[in-house]
Amino acid sequence: xxxxxxxxxxxxxxxxxxxxxxxxxxxxxxxxxxxxxxxxxxxxxxxxxxxxxxxxxxxxxxxxxxxxxxxxxx
Amino acid sequence: xxxxxxxxxxxxxxxxxxxxxxxxxxxxxxxxxxxxxxxxxxxxxxxxxxxxxxxxxxxxxxxxxxxxxxxxxxxxxxxxxxxxxxxxxxxxxxxxxxxxxxxxxxxxxxxxxxxxxxxxxxxxxxxxxxxxxxxxxxxxxxxxxxxxx
Numbered sequence: 001x002x003x004x005x006x007x008x009x010x011x012x013x014x015x016x017x018x019x020x021x022x023x024x025x026x027x028x029x030x031x032x033x034x035x036x037x038x039x040x041x042x043x044x045x046x047x048x049x050x051x052x053x054x055x056x057x058x059x060x061x062x063x064x065x066x067x068x069x070x071x072x073x074x
Numbered sequence: 075x076x077x078x079x080x081x082x083x084x085x086x087x088x089x090x091x092x093x094x095x096x097x098x099x100x101x102x103x104x105x106x107x108x109x110x111x112x113x114x115x116x117x118x119x120x121x122x123x124x125x126x127x128x129x130x131x132x133x134x135x136x137x138x139x140x141x142x143x144x145x146x147x148x149x150x151x152x153x154x155x156x157x158x159x160x161x162x163x164x165x166x167x168x169x170x171x172x173x174x175x176x177x178x179x180x181x182x183x184x185x186x187x188x189x190x191x192x193x194x195x196x197x198x199x200x201x202x203x204x205x206x207x208x209x210x211x212x213x214x215x216x217x218x219x220x221x222x223x
Contacts, residue, residue, distance in 0.1 A: 044121075050155040051117045052108030054140075054148060059111040062104035062209040066188060069138045 006031070094125040095221065096198045097162065098208035099135045099190065106155065112209050112222060119207060119221060126162040126207075129197060131190035133164055165197060174200070182215055 008016065013027075020030035038049065058064070104112040105120050133156055140149035156162065165171075174196035175189055187195075191212050198206060198218045206213045207221045214220045 047158040055109045056107050057109050061107045061110045062100040068142050
């Protein structure tokens with residue numbers, strides 16, 4: 001394991017500490033998990049880490065792009 | 075990262091024989107939004123893509139979608155995704171492309187096509203694209219097969 005140092009904004013640190021406590025892990029482990037989550041899975045194309053990176057809750061999301069961007073379209 | 079934005083299509087301006095898919099904004103959104111009903115379909119397609127092409131207007135439209143739906147950060151992540159997508163070639167938009175797109179808008183004047191749609195139709199016609207990744211039926215107006223059909 002490589003030891004490194006990072007700087008966080010105070011509010012980010014506080015939120016990370018709170019979330020880590022909720023999960024029952026250390027802040028260091030919480031940061032490691034966050035980093036792992038952002039890295040591509042070994043053997044997977046690098047762009048696949050973006051698959052489903054948002055969730056609008058709308059199953060017709062891709063079919064209503066024009067409504068959102070332009071206002072409306074048939 | 076081998077990103078290109080070109081003023082005109084490669085392959086002699088439309089005599090491509092390689093297998094390539096044109097990617098519409100809706101395919102990007104379906105892939106990126108895990109709530110979308112086509113998310114699994116496009117996750118599978120993007121996991122092992124052929125050569126992909128899209129219009130610079132599609133990238134602008136996708137960026138606009140994230141700005142409207144979310145914020146600058148998510149819009150930036152969308153652009154980072156585009157940068158990461160190595161099999162994708164982003165084709166530029168200039169006066170020549172505008173003229174071709176206007177021709178499509180005239181041909182399909184009974185449809186409310188966006189300029190991005192029209193440019194996609196023009197590019198697919200010129201490049202003889204065999205398939206279009208889109209959930210928008212408008213992109214099939216010229217007879218190109220949609221990946222969802």
